[in-house]
Amino acid sequence: MIVSSGTTWQKMKKNADCYLMVLPFALLFITFVVLPVIGAAFISLTDYNMLETPSFVGLDNYLRVFLEDNDFITAVRNTLVFAVVTGPLSYIACLIFAWLINELGRHARAVLTTIFYLPTMSASMYVIWTFIFSGDQYGFINSMLMSMRLVDEPVQWLTDANTVLPVIMLVQLWMSLGTSFLSFIAGLQNVDRTLYEAAAVDGVRNRWQELFYITLPSMGPQLLFGAVMQISASFSVSSICITLAGFPSTDNAALTIVTHIMDYGNMRMELGYASALSVVLFAFVLLVNNIVQKVIHKYAAT
Amino acid sequence: MKITLHKPKKRVNRSMFGNISILIVLLLVAAFMLLPFIYSVVQAFKPMEEIFAYPPRFFVQNPTLENFSELWRISDSLWIPFSRYFFNTLFVTVVGIIASMALSTLAAFPLAKYDFPGNAAFSKLITMTLLFTGPVTALPQYIIVTKLGMFDTFWAVLLPTIGGPLNIFLIKNFLTQVPDSMLEAATLDGASKMKILTRICLPLVKPAMLTTLIFTFQAMWNSTGGNYIVSEDMKLLPTMMSQLSTGGIARTGVGAASSVLMILPSLIIFCLTQSKIVETMAYSGIKE
Numbered sequence: 001m002i003v004s005s006g007t008t009w010q011k012m013k014k015n016a017d018c019y020l021m022v023l024p025f026a027l028l029f030i031t032f033v034v035l036p037v038i039g040a041a042f043i044s045l046t047d048y049n050m051l052e053t054p055s056f057v058g059l060d061n062y063l064r065v066f067l068e069d070n071d072f073i074t075a076v077r078n079t080l081v082f083a084v085v086t087g088p089l090s091y092i093a094c095l096i097f098a099w100l101i102n103e104l105g106r107h108a109r110a111v112l113t114t115i116f117y118l119p120t121m122s123a124s125m126y127v128i129w130t131f132i133f134s135g136d137q138y139g140f141i142n143s144m145l146m147s148m149r150l151v152d153e154p155v156q157w158l159t160d161a162n163t164v165l166p167v168i169m170l171v172q173l174w175m176s177l178g179t180s181f182l183s184f185i186a187g188l189q190n191v192d193r194t195l196y197e198a199a200a201v202d203g204v205r206n207r208w209q210e211l212f213y214i215t216l217p218s219m220g221p222q223l224l225f226g227a228v229m230q231i232s233a234s235f236s237v238s239s240i241c242i243t244l245a246g247f248p249s250t251d252n253a254a255l256t257i258v259t260h261i262m263d264y265g266n267m268r269m270e271l272g273y274a275s276a277l278s279v280v281l282f283a284f285v286l287l288v289n290n291i292v293q294k295v296i297h298k299y300a301a302t
Numbered sequence: 303m304k305i306t307l308h309k310p311k312k313r314v315n316r317s318m319f320g321n322i323s324i325l326i327v328l329l330l331v332a333a334f335m336l337l338p339f340i341y342s343v344v345q346a347f348k349p350m351e352e353i354f355a356y357p358p359r360f361f362v363q364n365p366t367l368e369n370f371s372e373l374w375r376i377s378d379s380l381w382i383p384f385s386r387y388f389f390n391t392l393f394v395t396v397v398g399i400i401a402s403m404a405l406s407t408l409a410a411f412p413l414a415k416y417d418f419p420g421n422a423a424f425s426k427l428i429t430m431t432l433l434f435t436g437p438v439t440a441l442p443q444y445i446i447v448t449k450l451g452m453f454d455t456f457w458a459v460l461l462p463t464i465g466g467p468l469n470i471f472l473i474k475n476f477l478t479q480v481p482d483s484m485l486e487a488a489t490l491d492g493a494s495k496m497k498i499l500t501r502i503c504l505p506l507v508k509p510a511m512l513t514t515l516i517f518t519f520q521a522m523w524n525s526t527g528g529n530y531i532v533s534e535d536m537k538l539l540p541t542m543m544s545q546l547s548t549g550g551i552a553r554t555g556v557g558a559a560s561s562v563l564m565i566l567p568s569l570i571i572f573c574l575t576q577s578k579i580v581e582t583m584a585y586s587g588i589k590e
Contacts, residue, residue: 002482003417012419017495018412022424025409028465031450032443033431039442050441097331100324103316110576114569115332118339121572122565123524128342131358140341143357174335182516183472186509186579190479196315206315221475228432228471236435261436271441278436285433 044275054272061276072277074252075260078165079235082256086169087234090176094226097177098184099211113185120178127243129171133157161253164245168254171240179233180226187222191215220300227292235285238262257281346370346558353554369555373563376546376556382535384542391523391539394459398522401460403514406469411499413470414477415485425474428467440528447530458530459538463521469514476510477503512575519571524564540564 004011012019044061048054065072101112119125132140135156142154157163195214196204204210216223238258241247245254247263257277265274345353347365377384412418413425443462452458480503488498504511526541543564547557 001417001478002415002485008419011417015412015416015418018416018418018421021412021495022409025405025465025470026424028405028461029428029431029467029470030465031446032462032465033439033467034427035446036439036442037431037434039445040436040438043438043442097328100328103321103324104328110573112328112332113576114573115336117572118569119335121520121568122561124561125339125342125565128338128345131345132338132341138354138356138358140358140360147357174338177335179468179517182513183475183510185576186513187476189509189579190476190506200315204315206317207320210315221478225472225475228429232433232435258436261438265437271438274436275438278434278438281436282434285435286430289429289433 040275041279043271044279046272048271049269050271051269057272061273062280064273065276065280071252071255071260072257075255075257078252078254079237079256079258081165082169082172082237083231083234086172086176086237087230089173090234091180091226091230093173093176094181094184094230095216095223098181098188099215101185102188103207116177116181119175126171126175126240129167129174130158130244133167133244135159158245159250161249161251164249164253168237168240168244171244172234172237175240179229183222183225183229184219187219188215191218217300220296223296223300224293227296228289231285231289231292235281235288342558343562346555346562348555348558350552350555353558369559370563373546373556373559377542380542382537386535387537387539387542390456390536391525394456394525394538395519395522397456398460398463399515399518402464402466402469402518403511405464406514407473407499407504407511410470410474410477411503412495414474415480415482416495428471428474431467432471444529453530454532454536455530456536459522459525459527463518463525466521468517472514472517473507473510476507480506509579512579516572516575520568523568 004014006014043054045056045058046054047057047060097116101109101116104112131138134140134142135154135158137143137146137154139154139157141157142151145151146154155163157167191214195218196210199210199214204213236258237256241249241254241256241259242262247259249255258281261274261277261281264270264277341360344360344362346369347367348362349364349366349368352359352363413421413428447453447458447462450457452461484502485498488502493501524540525538526544527536527538531537531541543560547553547560549556
């Protein structure tokens with residue numbers, strides 16, 4: 001960051017061209033992204049069903065989230081279990097695999113990157129897992145288990161409350177080498193190669209030491225980017241749950257905060273309440289993000 | 303401070319045993335990633351009786367192009383030609399990529415490198431919007447799009463994506479790695495900010511630029527236009543494809559064929575950009 005000196009006004013005048021460069025993006029960003037978020041925050045203070053004019057109810061929706069909504073507790077528990085398992089695992093997987101791929105020769109690297117990224121390449125690729133884990137004997141896993149005589153009757157993978165969340169986690173992990181993975185792949189190209197030679201002279205003896213002493217500390221900005229994307233992805237899991245487990249799922253075993261929001265926002269048309277749920281989720285995700293960012297800042301130059 | 307262009311020498315600190323074990327781990331993971339994908343591709347080449355055969359088989363016994371010709375036959379019978387949907391999607395994809403990359407880079411550069419009042423707050427806002435999830439912003443966005451008179455136009459598909467926070471956040475993060483001294487030297491030589499951005503910074507963050515190209519391509523190519531596009535001749539390719547394949551269980555094979563066709567362009571773009579990213583390996587990274 002190139003620091004300017006002087007009063008606020010002097011800084012603004014000196015960097016007038018910066019404002020011009022940011023302006024076109026800022027106009028679109030504020031109009032189509034920021035305003036809708038602010039709009040949702042306002043709606044959370046009202047009772048609104050899309051047909052009648054919204055009526056102001058203050059913090060009633062928020063009180064209802066915490067005091068009356070038992071499903072919300074289930075949704076929070078499922079989302080937390082899900083995020084705590086898949087969030088860190090996906091993040092580490094993205095990092096490790098990007099780094100391991102980077103060790104290979106040029107062609108192997110291109111091929112493996114493509115294979116690892118394939119599951120996220122199309123928005124609907126994961127639908128195939130409904131065939132694989134289908135609860136009848138036509139399901140691929142079930143037919144395999146039955147032909148090997150490991151089970152006598154098909155396992156209800158997607159409707160049994162005990163198996164559905166682990167299956168969804170597996171599918172999420174399958175899809176985890178996406179945005180953050182690509183940013184790590186790109187970030188690894190920016191690491192100064194001569195640092196490795198210098199480090200070898202200074203006593204770094206194997207690739208693990210290289211990873212922890214040189215590669216990761218030089219990838220601060222990418223680590224931050226990946227963390228934000230991964231946190232946002234692991235707390236917003238929704239469409240996988242609905243596709244695999246249906247909605248509502250058995251005993252709400254696959255109910256997450258975002259599917260809960262969809263329930264109120266898209267089906268029950270209680271937009272005020274759905275918005276309040278979104279704001280609560282946002283506050284929590286922001287908190288998690290701040291903690292993670294602090295940890296990364298301590299470790300790497302950003 | 304210089305940008306050297308030498309090829310990296312044989313890498314230090316590498317053992318044969320390590321290389322082989324890494325390859326084995328990577329191949330195992332690759333199999334886990336690839337098998338469901340292959341399964342869904344194979345479905346597209348199965349005749350109807352094999353898709354619903356018991357026990358289900360992974361591979362196809364009598365491969366057929368039936369599903370593809372059926373897809374072709376149905377799409378040929380529409381009253382809007384297939385090419386129309388294709389060009390609609392091609393249009394929003396190309397315009398979306400160019401506009402998004404241009405505007406995001408233009409804004410990311412000052413945010414990453416210059417200290418001006420408002421910078422910190424605006425940067426924070428970008429991160430925060432990335433973390434706000436939930437479908438509840440759809441309604442306010444719908445109201446804004448309609449109020450601006452953009453309903454049922456391509457603007458409604460393009461502008462929210464171009465103004466989206468993902469690309470700018472990625473490019474901004476990479477630009478912070480460009481050393482200040484490089485920019486200061488160029489400023490002393492009389493280079494304008496635009497010149498510094500295009501001549502010095504862009505070549506250095508090429509891997510990030512190519513990555514945003516992939517993201518934007520995927521977003522636009524797979525865009526259904528949400529609730530914004532209602533005229534049949536404005537509809538996008540994914541909408542048309544999903545209309546074709548939701549004809550009940552009889553269209554399962556057609557659905558599989560259409561998803562194979564839809565993913566092909568993404569695959570090609572991905573391979574092309576990845577090989578370019580790998581090419582930058584010949585350079586030796588960013589250094590002071």
